[in-house]
Amino acid sequence: MSGDDRPAKVYGLHLVVLAVLFALNFVLPAYYHGLMARIMVLAVFAMGYNVLFGYAGLLSLGHAMFFAAGMYGTGLTIVHFGFSVPLAFVSGIACGAVLAFVIGLLALRTSGVAFMIVTMMFAQVFALSLIYFAGWTGGDQGLVIPQPARILNLGAAFDLTDPTVRYMAALALFAAALFATLALVRSRHGRVLVAIRENEERTKMLGYDTFANKLAAVTVSGTISAAAGAAFALLFGYVGANFAGVQYSILPLLWVLLGGAATTLGPLLGTLVMYVVTDTASSFTSAWLLIVGVVLILLVLFFPKGILGTLRARWLGWLP
16 A cells, blocks of 8 residues: 555545444434444543553553543532533543643653552542542532533534434544544654553663653543543533542443554444443343353454454554
8 A cells, every 4th residue: 555545544434434423313213322422422531541551551540530530620610610511621621631640740650560550549549539528529429410501602502411412512522532643643742652662661762751752641641531521521411429430440441452452443443342232232131241241252352452453453554
């Protein structure tokens, strides 16, 4: 394949995916319409995780705190301070970005398993803090954002509780995160992250500041995850401390591994596959976890690098 053909195929594929998602808005039945909106938002969460794990090679078990920071940064400003939707959304993203920068400064003093454990500990502290300050956060019960507070005024009023508006808002967020991620991984910084993942010492010898690049990756990753959390709060009207738990840090790891780490579309595919398998299995039997487990084992056996990662390794080398 010539160098001129590859960018056209890459961007063409991403535009086709977005076109398919747009068309699904008009054909999906009500239940799957809402489910797809949720999947797109959570896929953005997985995309944020993929920046850190897939491209920089840093395994974090604390990413739920960035998702929850975006969620609470949005929800608390609406409930307690009456912020408008755009301002609350920006506040949620800012909370996640600042938290990611601070956590990155501290956690990146470690590496490997220690980094994983430190991020998990920070996430646990964050989750326990949400429960402790229940008067503000709602604790275990969480907070419900009322419908009047979820109306976006941009000249015209857009009710985020309306299924079509919610779906299109989720699609807009997904599209923005997708192309931002694509631009990042195709940039010089993205290539440095891959070099750090493959051989950090050699990257240092080439003159790159690996700490600064990893800190940037943590911050960008946390910011994208916070944007997903902020959108989740606005589109589904609920914020809860359970979203800060360790299990919500494991889920994006699972989605990324299923779809293909270090692939831009892998997080969407992994999230979609996981939700479809879980939803289908649970509709047939109470032992749905057994079926999900078998399916996951088969996927790992036949697609060891994730679905898109394996396709890229075997046949489609141009996939980003």
